[in-house]
Amino acid sequence: MDTSLAHENARLRALLQTQQDTIRQMAEYNRLLSQRVAAYASEINRLKALVAKLQRMQFGKSSEKLRAKTERQIQEAQERISALQEEMAETLGEQYDPVLPSALRQSSARKPLPASLPRETRVIRPEEECCPACGGELSSLGCDVSEQLELISSAFKVIETQRPKQACCRCDHIVQAPVPSKPIARSYAGAGLLAHVVTGKYADHLPLYRQSEIYRRQGVELSRATLGRWTGAVAELLEPLYDVLRQYVLMPGKVHADDIPVPVQEPGSGKTRTARLWVYVRDDRNAGSQMPPAVWFAYSPDRKGIHPQNHLAGYSGVLQADAYGGYRALYESGRITEAACMAHARRKIHDVHARAPTYITTEALQRIGELYAIEAEVRGCSAEQRLAARKARAAPLMQSLYDWIQQQMKTLSRHSDTAKAFAYLLKQWDALNVY
Structure with missing residues (x-):
């Protein structure tokens, strides 16, 4: 009985010491966390001040080249602000992990990982089957659970389609399954690969030459020219959806319009010029509408008013936009009502x-x-x-x-x-x- 009490006292003293060590580590951790958050806030404030300064510069007289440079600087600063805000939010929500020294602890994802992801459970049991201190029997005290997000990289595969031919023994008629349809005629590119290429280029801002290098590391040679031809072919395939989207956005009613500058390379010159993306938005959720919002983009090499006039040639309703003079001709017939922003x-x-x-x-x-x-x-x-x-x-x-x-x-x-x-x-x- 005395031996059992001695063991229990030793266990409790060890537990108390562990808790005290944990409290000290948490205090140090909180101190470092506060310093990190303060650093984030300071950098965010500096970048916001820079953005405000650059935006004020845009209103002054400047060359097109300088304006394009300023716009790029604003975009880069705003992207950095967004990234820092996300990092700060993650830092504020991160869990304390007593396994790592507080000075070496790194930020981890704070949002719950999607339940839809496949999960692999690994149970790491102690090597000892009995107490290493006294040899006593071990009883369960629960289980510490942590999650680690892993990536299974994409991999190429070749789909070989075989179409056996059969001949009639009586009349020699040949029977064979028809050729399955392909996204691009006479091309070996599958639909999934094409979707990956255009998503990488337009959603992830991954140029085709970089994608070509990535694929080469995976053992597949796909030149930039080949990827470019595929991208053009996909654009043609998507034209029906593009037209339907345009019709949906420009239905009679209310449309928001704006334009944004886009730097475009001049072929062979190594220079860029400023083109435009015209943005047309239908979004009536603020009015309680159940119709899904949608955006239609139209490209033009310059900012001439003829472009929005052509885009909205068949539209009637309210147009909410800025005071750009190129819209003025649209209001003259009364078919479109101007709503300022x-x-x-x-x-x-x-x-x-x-x-x-x-x-x-x-x-x-x-x-x-x-x-x-x-x-x-x-x-x-x-x-x-x-x-x-x-x-x-x-x-x-x-x-x-x-x-x-x-x-x-x-x-x-x-x-x-x-x-x-x-x-x-x-x-x-x-x-x-x-x-």
Whole structure:
């Protein structure tokens, strides 16, 4: 009996010592975690300030080459901000692991791994079948479970299709199964491989020459030219879906439009020029619609107004866009109603406020914020409910905003940045009230 008590006391003392060590490790871990989060926050704030500075530079006079460079810098900084925010979120949610020293611990995925993934269970049992301290019998105290995400890399395989031929013994008629259809005629590329190539290029931004190198390491020679031909063929195959998507997005009703610059290489020159991707969006979820949202993209080599005019030649309804002059011809016939974007108007005021905040810009943003708050409340309601709320609550605020800006314009120099931002909003006033 005394021996059993001695063993139990020893076990409890060891357990207490382990817990105390764990508490000390957790305290050190929390200290390092706080330092890491502070470093993330500092870098994010620095990058946000850089983005704001670059965005302000875009509004000044600059060459097309400089604007393209600035846009790339903004995109890179925003991507870095997103990555840091994800890392910081993971760091804040990570689990304490007493196995690793706190100074060496790395971030791990905090979100639960999808239950749909196949799982392989490995049970690691102690080598000892009895207590290594006293030789006593061991009893179960539970089980520590951890997960590790592993990747099974993609692999090529060759599908050999055999079509036996049979001949009639009586009349010599030959019978054979028809040739199965292929995505690309007279090509050995399977549908899965083609999908992988175009997804890598357009969704993962993986150029074809890099994909060619990856495939070469896997023992398959696929030249950049071959991958390019396949990509073009896939584009032709997808044209019917592209047309259906366009018809869906441009159904009569309401469409959002915008354009984004795209650097395009000039063949043989080693230089790039700025082309455009025109973005047309149908999304009525805010109005409680069950119709799925969709986006249709159209490419053009420049920003001439003829491009959106051609894209929207058969459309009728409301077009919500910025004040780009290329849209103006669309509104002349009355077939398309202009709805200006408050976000664009607000952004001009916000940019002035970010550079040199004043009580005027502060109040302007607060007044616009009250309109945004109403929209947040009615988001997801029916069109009738939203219209009623806008007429009863937003319309008086809009009129008050208009009167207030008109009053401020009397005191501002017309050459000031604030006056220019207000002038943009007033020029768009009728279109801003369409909503």
